[in-house]
Amino acid sequence: MYAPQHAELAPLDLLANALNxxxxxxxxxxxxxxxxxxxxxxxxxxxxxxxxxxxxxxxxSHRSRPFLGHLRPLDQDGHPLDFEVDTWPHQLRLRTAxxxxxxxxxxxxxxxxxxxxxxxxxxxxxxxxxxxREGVVRWEGLRRLALQAGPQLRVESTxxxxxHRVELCNxxxxxxxxxxxxxxxxxxPERGLLIEAVQEAAARRWAQWFAAAPPPPVRYRRPYYYAxxxxxxxxxxxxGSLTRDGIAPSKFRYLGVWHWDALFHALGCRHADLxxxxxxxxxxxEHQQPDGMIPDVVRDVGVIVRAADGQPITKPPLLGWATxxxxxxxxxxxxxxxxxxxxxxxxxxxxxxxxxxxLPRYLHAYSSGLDDSPLWDAGLPAESPDLGAYLCVQAQxxxxxxxxxxxxAEADDWAQEAEGLFAQLLARLYDxxxxxxWPRRGDTLVRVLTPFNLLPLxxxxxxxxxxxxxxxxxxxxxxxxxxxxxxxxxADEPTYDAQQMWRGPVWxxxxxxxxxxxxxxxxxxxxxxxxxxxxxxxxSQPEIAEYYDPExxxxxxxxxxxxxxxxxxxxxxxxxxxxxxxATATPPGAGVAPTAPGGRRDSPVP
Numbered sequence: 001m002y003a004p005q006h007a008e009l010a011p012l013d014l015l016a017n018a019l020n021x022x023x024x025x026x027x028x029x030x031x032x033x034x035x036x037x038x039x040x041x042x043x044x045x046x047x048x049x050x051x052x053x054x055x056x057x058x059x060x061s062h063r064s065r066p067f068l069g070h071l072r073p074l075d076q077d078g079h080p081l082d083f084e085v086d087t088w089p090h091q092l093r094l095r096t097a098x099x100x101x102x103x104x105x106x107x108x109x110x111x112x113x114x115x116x117x118x119x120x121x122x123x124x125x126x127x128x129x130x131x132x133r134e135g136v137v138r139w140e141g142l143r144r145l146a147l148q149a150g151p152q153l154r155v156e157s158t159x160x161x162x163x164h165r166v167e168l169c170n171x172x173x174x175x176x177x178x179x180x181x182x183x184x185x186x187x188x189p190e191r192g193l194l195i196e197a198v199q200e201a202a203a204r205r206w207a208q209w210f211a212a213a214p215p216p217p218v219r220y221r222r223p224y225y226y227a228x229x230x231x232x233x234x235x236x237x238x239x240g241s242l243t244r245d246g247i248a249p250s251k252f253r254y255l256g257v258w259h260w261d262a263l264f265h266a267l268g269c270r271h272a273d274l275x276x277x278x279x280x281x282x283x284x285x286e287h288q289q290p291d292g293m294i295p296d297v298v299r300d301v302g303v304i305v306r307a308a309d310g311q312p313i314t315k316p317p318l319l320g321w322a323t324x325x326x327x328x329x330x331x332x333x334x335x336x337x338x339x340x341x342x343x344x345x346x347x348x349x350x351x352x353x354x355x356x357x358x359l360p361r362y363l364h365a366y367s368s369g370l371d372d373s374p375l376w377d378a379g380l381p382a383e384s385p386d387l388g389a390y391l392c393v394q395a396q397x398x399x400x401x402x403x404x405x406x407x408x409a410e411a412d413d414w415a416q417e418a419e420g421l422f423a424q425l426l427a428r429l430y431d432x433x434x435x436x437x438w439p440r441r442g443d444t445l446v447r448v449l450t451p452f453n454l455l456p457l458x459x460x461x462x463x464x465x466x467x468x469x470x471x472x473x474x475x476x477x478x479x480x481x482x483x484x485x486x487x488x489x490x491a492d493e494p495t496y497d498a499q500q501m502w503r504g505p506v507w508x509x510x511x512x513x514x515x516x517x518x519x520x521x522x523x524x525x526x527x528x529x530x531x532x533x534x535x536x537x538x539x540s541q542p543e544i545a546e547y548y549d550p551e552x553x554x555x556x557x558x559x560x561x562x563x564x565x566x567x568x569x570x571x572x573x574x575x576x577x578x579x580x581x582x583a584t585a586t587p588p589g590a591g592v593a594p595t596a597p598g599g600r601r602d603s604p605v606p
Contacts, residue, residue: 010207010210011089011206011207011210011225011228012088012089012090012203012206012207012210013088014221014222014225015088015089015222015225015226015229016086016087016088017086017087018087018222018226018229018542019087020542020543020561021035021036021037021044021085021087021092022036022037023252023543023561023562024230024252024543024561024562025047025233025251025252025562026087026092026103027049027105027233027251028105028107028108028202028205028233029108029205029209029232029233029235029237029245030108030235030236030237030245031049031105031107031108031109031237032048032049032050032108032109032183032236032237032251033046033047033048033049033105033108033109033111033182033183034046034047034048034049034251034252035092035103035111036252037085038069038070042069042070042072043069043070043071043072043080043122043123044071044072044085044092045066045068045069045070045071046066046067046068046069046071046111046182047062047063047065047066047067047252048062048065048067048143048182048183049062049236049248049251049252049255050062050143050255050300051255051299051300051301052065052142062255063252063253066126067125067126067143067145067182068123068124068125068145068180068182069123069124069125070122070123070124071121071122071123072121072122072123073094073096073098073101073115073119073120073121073122074119074120074121074122074167074168074169075098075118075119075120076118076119076120076169078120078122078167078169080122081096081097081098081119082096082097083095083096083101089206089229089233090104090105090199090202090203090205090206091103091104091199091202091203092104096119098116098118098119099116099117099119100114100116101113101114101115101116101119101121102114102195102199104195104198104199104202105198105202106179106189106193106198106201107189108237109181109182109183109186109187110179110180110181110182110186110187110188110189111179111180111181111182112177112178112179112180112193112195112198113177113178113179113180113195114175114176114177114178114195114199115168115170115175115176115177115178116170116175117170117172117174117175117176118170119170120167120168120169120170121167121168121178122165122166122167122168123166124163124164124165124166125139125141125145125163125164125166126141126142126162126163126164127139127140127141127144127145127159127162127164128140128141128162129141130157130159130164132149132155135148135149135150135151135191136148136149136188137149137155137157139157139164141162143182143183143184144182144183144184144185144186145180145181145182145186146180146181146182146186146187146188147168147178147179147180147181148178148179148188148189148191148193149168149178150176150178150191152170152171152172152176153168153169153170153171153172153176153178154168154169154171155167155168175195177193177194177195177198179193206229206232209228209232209272210225210228212272212273213225213228213271213272213571214271214272214575216574216575216578217574217578219539220535220539220574223538223539223544223570224570224571224574226544226567227268227544227566227567227568227570227571228272228567228571230544230562230563230564230567231247231265231268231269231564231567231568231571233251233562234247234248234249234250234251234562234564235247235248235276236248236251236255236256236257236300239300240299240300240301240302241287241298241299241300241301241302241303242256242257242283242298242299242300243283243286243287244279244282244283244286245276245279246262246279246280246283246298247261247262247265247269247276247280247564247568248564249261249546249560249563249564249565250546250560250561250562250563250564252560252562253546253560253561254560255299255300256297256298256299256300257280257283257284257297257298257299258296258297258315259284259294259295259296259297259314259315260315260316260318260369260509261564261565262280262281262283262284263280263281263318263319263322264509264512264564264565264568264569265277265280265564265565265568266278266280266281266322266325266326266568267322267325267568267569267572268567268568268569268570268571268572269568270325270326270329271329271571271572271575274326274329274330274331277326277329278326278331278335281319281322281323281326281339282338283298284298284319285339285342287303288342288345288346289305291349291352292345292346292348292349293305293312293314293346293349294314294315294319294346295314296313296314296315296366296367307364307366309364311363311364312363312364312367313364313366313367314367315367315369316367316368316369316386316387316390317346317347317350317387317390317391317394318390318394319339319343319346319394320343320347320393320394320395320397320398320401321393321394321397321516321588323335323336323339323343323397323401324397324400324401327401327404333404333405336401336404336405337405339401340398340401340402340405343394343398343401344398347391347394347395347398350387350391353381355381357428358383358428358440359383359387359388359391359421359424359425359428359429360383360387360388360391361380361381361382361383361384361387362376362380362381362382362384362387363380363381364380365380368384368386368387370450370452370488370502371501371502372500372501372502372503373450373452373488373489373502373503374448374450374489374493374495374503375439375446375448375450375452377448377495378441378444378446379441380441381441382439382440382441382446383428383429383439383440383441384429384439384440384452385425385429385437385438385439385452385453385454385455385456386452386453386455388421388424388425388428388429388456389425389455389456389457389458389459389517390455390458391421392418392421392422392425392456392458392459392461393418393458393459393588395414395415395417395418395421396414396415396418396459396588397588398414399411399412399414399415399418402414418459419461422456422459422461425437425456425459428440429445429456430456430466431445434447434469435466435468435469435470436449436453436454436469436470436473437453437454437456437470438453439453448489448490448493448495449473449479449480449489449490449492449493450480450488450489450490451474451480451486451487451488451510451514452488452510453470453473454470454473454474454514454517455513455514455517456470457470457471457517457518457520457521457523458513458516458517458520458521458588459520459588460520460521460522460588462521467521467523471521471523471526473490474486474514474526475526478491478492479491479492482498482550482551483550483551483552483553484506484533484537484548484549484550484551484552484553485506485511485530485533485550486506486510486511486514486530486550487504487505487506487550488502488503488504488505488506488507488510488547489502489503489504491504491550498549498550498551498552498556499549499556499557499558500556500558501547501558504550505547505548505549505550505556505559506537506547506548506549506550507546507547508534508538508547508565508566508569508570509565509566509569511530511531511533511534512534512569512572512573514530515527515530515531515534515573515582516586516588518530519582519584519586520586520588524582524583524584527582528577528582528583531573531576531577531582532577534570534573535570535573535574535577537553538566538570540553541553541554541555543555543561543562544561544562544563544566544567544570545559545560545561545562545563545566546559546560546561546563546566547559
């Protein structure tokens with residue numbers, strides 16, 4: 001747990017050395033430049049958060065493609081200097097025996113490096129050619145690097161097999177500033193750039209971002225502002241199919257904008273940057289398919305709408321619920337009117353996955369969001385309690401939206417559809433013998449207990465006797481309520497694995513959805529307890545991660561660090577918990593009322 005003495009520090013100072021550069025990059029909003037720490041002795045590496053399908057097809061190929069490597073400080077004779085790195089959101093400081101080297105972002109595509117007197121810089125870059133003219137050196141390849149040398153710098157570049165080894169020497173009596181611009185068409189700043197000015201501008205951008213966030217409770221200040229760092233740092237600027245700025249789950253691990261991730265990101269962003277939050281929804285809807293389906297992923301280079309086996313892939317239908325949460329934050333009825341038509345088409349698409357008298361079904365594991373869950377070990381398609389609950393909540397949300405838009409008859413129709421979906425959920429997936437809901441594959445119930453089996457609680461329609469077994473399964477320490485709840489597979493299942501993706505680890509979004517379900521089921525005390533345990537889990541670790549071990553609370557080696565939806569939902573839970581928003585039961589779609597525009601509440605919370 002972070003100590004209370006951090007209360008007096010400004011966010012920039014609070015986050016000194018919060019970045020683990022081995023796993024989380026130093027970057028800037030919108031930028032595709034990712035500065036990371038290479039193994040000891042190899043300096044820093046700069047990756048480009050870009051996909052080059054013609055050169056290296058496949059998601060994640062950029063992680064094995066350093067653009068600029070072995071970036072390290074040199075002495076006046078060109079020998080590498082040992083260094084330690086101090087990190088802040090706005091700068092890196094490389095401490096050496098020759099003095100401090102500083103790295104700061106000038107803009108999305110340009111880094112400035114401040115060199116002390118009598119020191120240099122070395123690196124390697126992949127390029128086909130190099131040219132120097134009027135103090136500017138350019139390396140040309142699949143992407144370009146441009147360096148502004150100036151008269152006081154000596155630049156040497158030697159090439160072998162497409163790798164250029166570069167050494168810069170600062171021959172001036174005082175410090176020097178070296179701009180490095182990288183990308184498809186890198187632009188260098190005007191001459192005479194000073195690292196102090198770059199440093200000040202970068203600090204100001206980050207300080208403004210943090211200042212827009214509502215103040216948190218003292219106990220969570222450091223992880224809270226680190227979460228805000230991650231949301232801004234993981235923004236990808238509009239390019240290609242990314243028609244708007246979009247938040248990636250992780251610029252290093254997961255490029256692109258994933259469907260349900262975007263909705264979770266919007267819930268966090270709404271507290272400080274409502275425009276960015278709304279853009280996450282608009283970005284998805286701008287790629288809605290003619291049949292109403294919303295793609296699984298939007299990337300620079302296109303969208304992912306089908307798996308390798310040809311099945312359509314998307315993500316769970318949470319858009320209606322998220323739309324109302326954004327309306328509560330001040331999005332306005334205009335936003336509801338904008339989203340309503342696409343949302344109706346999206347909801348109707350799910351009906352096309354049903355067969356006979358079945359509920360709508362998951363056709364592919366990716367569409368569930370639970371890629372490797374043992375729920376799908378027996379195969380797909382399958383009806384599932386979580387999908388039935390999502391659709392029921394979405395129909396209830398559509399009823400609320402229609403009523404807010406003055407469409408009373410449509411609102412009544414949606415309310416009736418929600419009732420019908422709930423009745424179907426009970427008839428198809430409820431097992432009176434165990435008191436639980438199970439997925440159904442054909443005529444067979446898949447009897448694997450996960451928290452997603454409990455999401456019918458979210459409909460707010462279960463009778464007390466029906467809800468009791470689900471609540472008991474959730475709170476059972478031998479099953480789902482492990483030392484660090486909630487495990488994504490019951491610990492008494494043979495498929496339980498505390499470290500493997502959706503087969504046991506704690507996911508913050510799963511806990512968050514359970515909090516929503518408990519509120520709808522009129523269980524606010526248990527909802528608060530789960531919210532508190534979730535906040536303590538995230539705050540107990542130095543990294544905000546993709547998932548956590550439910551036995552130890554540690555981050556498994558396979559989990560992505562600096563994960564945006566964990567950060568966004570941590571922010572949202574901190575603020576909702578502190579403001580007392582989890583104090584009462586909240587049926588889906590009930591009591592919707594907007595706050596002031598932007599959703600900002602300026603009073604500090606205790």
